Amino acid sequence: MKGPFGALNYWRRIMKLTKKELDSKLDSIVNCEAFVRALKFKALQHSYSHLNCILIQSQRNNVTYVLPFKKWNALGLSVLKGEKGLAIIVPRFRKVEKSDGTKDDELVGFATGHVFDISQTDAPPDFLIAHLNRDFPGYQNLLELAPVPVVERPLRKGLNGYFDSKELAITISSSQSEADRALTLLHETGHYLVWKNKLEIPQELEEVIVECSAFIAASEFGIDATAPSAGYIAGYLNNTEDLRKASKVIDKISNSLLKTYERSEEFAESNG
Numbered sequence: 047m048k049g050p051f052g053a054l055n056y057w058r059r060i061m062k063l064t065k066k067e068l069d070s071k072l073d074s075i076v077n078c079e080a081f082v083r084a085l086k087f088k089a090l091q092h093s094y095s096h097l098n099c100i101l102i103q104s105q106r107n108n109v110t111y112v113l114p115f116k117k118w119n120a121l122g123l124s125v126l127k128g129e130k131g132l133a134i135i136v137p138r139f140r141k142v143e144k145s146d147g148t149k150d151d152e153l154v155g156f157a158t159g160h161v162f163d164i165s166q167t168d169a170p171p172d173f174l175i176a177h178l179n180r181d182f183p184g185y186q187n188l189l190e191l192a193p194v195p196v197v198e199r200p201l202r203k204g205l206n207g208y209f210d211s212k213e214l215a216i217t218i219s220s221s222q223s224e225a226d227r228a229l230t231l232l233h234e235t236g237h238y239l240v241w242k243n244k245l246e247i248p249q250e251l252e253e254v255i256v257e258c259s260a261f262i263a264a265s266e267f268g269i270d271a272t273a274p275s276a277g278y279i280a281g282y283l284n285n286t287e288d289l290r291k292a293s294k295v296i297d298k299i300s301n302s303l304l305k306t307y308e309r310s311e312e313f314a315e316s317n318g
């Protein structure tokens with residue numbers, strides 16, 4: 047079972063459609079303005095295949111933005127009672143060893159997943175605009191390049207993340223947008239770099255230093271961090287003399303951050 051045809055046959059089975067019904071469903075989407083909607087929809091939903099975007103649209107009118115149940119919860123929102131999930135096709139892979147000894151992913155079939163449109167949740171009307179403005183496609187790349195393991199989970203209100211020098215791990219609050227998570231990751235990686243370089247810095251000054259460094263790195267990666275960073279820095283900085291003293295360390299940490307995550311910068315450029 048390979049390629050989009052395998053996926054479509056799978057789809058036909060789970061939706062209990064005849065071949066004719068499937069064809070006419072797809073036709074009606076491809077041959078009308080709904081297809082343009084599907085394309086626009088796809089532009090917002092970079093994590094779903096185009097086929098899945100079309101399938102999602104075929105199950106509900108005026109779908110604008112979908113996420114799995116748990117992801118809505120992670121954003122602090124709930125799916126409304128009684129709402130039915132929209133089925134998507136999730137490809138399943140198996141690790142196979144190639145003749146040259148390297149490992150590769152081989153498509154072995156499909157499974158069904160479910161997503162919910164924003165209209166099926168308790169999201170406030172302006173939520174989507176705010177959320178998408180804070181979206182950052184490069185976030186997954188940043189995660190992969192992190193120098194220590196990163197755990198994402200709900201944290202208490204007001205705590206965006208932390209670096210644990212005993213466990214050697216970074217924890218990030220999952221109830222943030224991707225851009226804010228990226229910013230948190232850079233910030234906590236800054237703490238890791240201070241720790242790794244054995245820099246003796248008073249705690250409050252360290253906060254200023256890692257936030258300034260994260261701000262510099264984030265700007266390089268195309269994230270506008272002005273608003274959150276400015277508030278954060280203002281909250282910790284006692285006088286400009288502190289900042290002057292800290293500027294050398296900020297250079298060092300921000301350069302290390304850029305080096306650590308520079309492959310992600312290429313990603314941001316190629317996608318921007």
Ligand SMILES: [Zn+2]
Nearest residue numbers: 233237253256
């Ligand atoms: Zn901090």
